[in-house]
Amino acid sequence: MVYGLYISAEGAQAQSRRMEVIANNLANVDTPGFKNEFAILEARDSEAINQYLDSPGSGSINNIGGGVMIRDTQTNFKPGPITPTGNRDDIAIRGEGYFQVQHGDQVMLTRGGNFLFTPDGRLTTQEGYSVLSSDGDPVQVDPEAKAVHSGAFYNERGEVVIGGEVIPLAIAKPESNADLVKFGKNLFRSLGPVEQLPEEQRSAAPGMLERSAANPITEMMAMIETTRAYESNINMIKSQDEALGNLLGRVLRQS
Structure with a gap:
């Protein structure tokens, strides 16, 4: 349950960083010679693997996904119109x-x-x-x-x-x-x-x-997609937090 919170939080953080990149592109749609950037999302290993406590492909309980992360941002060098x-x-x-x-x-x-x-x-x-x-x-x-x-x-x-x-x-x-x-x-x-x-x-x-290589329509569509992905991760955090709270409440009532 708690691990799910971490995965959702990692996803929200990645989408937040991606949003910053898109916002910068939109802010420069009128900047001559501007080259837009895009964020590269990558699957994240579990925390145990990142801490070198296990290895990928081990088949253990630690060999599960760790959500997504921003690996890098790349510049699109295609000439603008x-x-x-x-x-x-x-x-x-x-x-x-x-x-x-x-x-x-x-x-x-x-x-x-x-x-x-x-x-x-x-x-x-x-x-x-x-x-x-x-x-x-x-x-x-x-x-x-x-x-x-x-x-x-x-x-x-x-x-x-x-x-x-x-x-x-x-x-x-x-x-x-x-x-x-x-x-x-x-x-x-x-x-x-x-x-x-x-x-x-x-x-x-x-x-x-x-002109700028950033296309405002394309960037707006990417922003909408990123906003929805960010909201989905936040909603997952809320759902898991409520479920964890209900579980703790039941345990305390039984004790």
């Missing part, structure tokens, strides 16, 4: 690669191209992080040339084209997306080396943005 914005500061990457931005003393990667030019001509993210060029320097243009520039700020090779200057944006690719660690809303830190995409592989969409 690319849509036009009419904003000349915006740019999206077609295909593989990430923009590189300077965050303190670290170089971060992002698919969010909702950049802006500061009054002194520096290209930054919405949070003020410098966008880097392919040579690793912050992108800087002549503010006077920008003020009189007509047409797009970028070309389809991912280069800034203002005032006669051509500055290739840093578009890099990690050896594997598994090397990327999420940092904030739409930034990633690579645990391994990254390389600049060769010129023939660079493809960009000026005046467009890669």
